[in-house]
Amino acid sequence: MHNKSITALAAGLRAGDYSSVELTQYFLDRIQRLDTGLNSFITVCAEEALAAARAADKKLQAGEAGPLTGIPIAHKDIFCTKGVRTTCGSRMLESFISPYDATVVARLKAAGAVSLGKTNMDEFAMGSSNETSYYGPVRNPWDTGTVPGGSSGGSAACVAARLAPAATGTDTGGSIRQPAALCGITGLKPTYGRVSRYGMIAFASSLDQAGPMTTSAADAAIMLQAMAGFDGRDSTSAEQPVPDYSSGLQDDLTGLKIGLPREYFGEGLDAAVARSIEEAIGEYKKLGAEVVEISLPNTHLAVPTYYVVAPAECSSNLSRFDGVRYGHRCEDPKDLEDLYKRSRAEGFGDEVQRRILIGTYALSAGYYDAYYLKAQQVRQLISDDFKRAFGQVDLIMGPTAPESGFRIGEKADDPVSMYLSDIYTIAVNLAGLPGISIPVAPAAGSPVGLQIIGNYFAEARLLNVAHRLQMATDYHQAAPAGI
């Protein structure tokens, strides 16, 4: 049951093989049995899930069901959920009960999906290993001594362990794609503005984007269909029609032109990961694609640019956590400044504080031009690299992450080495492009992700190209042992 696709689960619901209540209870039981060793959930909502499942069963009986009606899913704990605790992985929001639903949550609810609960994540989505969560690290179900990646590590781990058929994630610098790669699942970061940011707790507003995390591209298409679309409540939401993401999944790849950026295959890339990527590229050649080498010459500047832009926006966004209106407040503040300073120092963990400090510094008087303005100029150069590349090729492919999973604790004391695990994903956010990570041949038993980058609003093409590989190979069907 737990290895079935969303389409197969939906067919079973329609055929009356099981009810949504039974399906939901099945996954709740799996979470109870298996998640103690993984810590992929911060909050499990059994009661709410079963109530939603009962409502879905009524729709199914009335013949009003859509593709997601009655399907259990999980939400990254960055999405506000009305009446359910939303922590964002932080002590700051340990007892925060949102008074409203994020648009992503509302849309999936309206599509009939059943939320099982809220998944663990790096605090305020700042991290690449899920070790910065106040609620403890998530363990990678493939090897519980290694990290699942981050920041959507809980979503990636729970889908990989088949504790939920699908989950939502968010991606500011690789936070959907990198954990998808490390956990052996499919993760799509859509074009900036494709999915509403309303109710998604903001980290870096010009980079943040929500997307689906699933076991296959076909399932990601179903999830994205429900999530995407214009939302007047998000001032940067794209006013673009939403295509049918499932109808073109089987399209032929003959003549597809794939660009391989030489900068993504150089120094720093693990040799075993490189072999897995090359093998997948070979599969695409068999499917009729043409492969050419391209250059994205400013690739090496993506991480430095990101670590100005993202902390700058984070320091501004996180100024709302002041101990006054919601969130953590310190005991017995002696004055207002003490209230702000101690509430924030107690509520935020080390990595969040580091980024707030870097951002504050970069935006402070006398430093703005040298850091923030310069970074936004270099960001344009990085974006121009992609623009030139898409004049030559249809899609860009390369590794999602430079290595397969690393050990818990291995990089925790060295922020800069941790930042470099997003070296291939960050530029995509800076340019606002869509990217997907899909599992390919494992390296020494650990999952490896192939990243496919498309032009603006090319999600349907990315899903098509990912799906064709998943038709030709079965890497995406592999599940961790003991699951």
Place this chain on the structure above:
Amino acid sequence: MWICYFSPTLILPPVITEETMSLDHADVKQIAHLARLDLSGEKMESIAADLTNILDLVAQLSAVDAADVVPMAHPLQMAQRLRSDEVTERDRREAFQSIAPQTENGLYLVPKVIE
């Protein structure tokens, strides 16, 4: 001792004039003050070292000649949408204040700021 809450305004710092990328304790203390973070003495050492390492990473940008490049404000070059000036949200003060640490008569309470 409690009065109603006003939005905090950002008070700009005295300009940090030191041009080096390396941050000392005094710099970190000043930045922490601007960010309204209470940094304890024992943490200062490791934070100053971490910030210096991050700034070293970021320093690669200074070698790039981008003087003529227009800074990228938005990936899609979108303009800000405008809407008509109408009330579209209903009053949800009670719901919003129900999650506040401390309120009274519809006001957020903070320590007294004016003598």
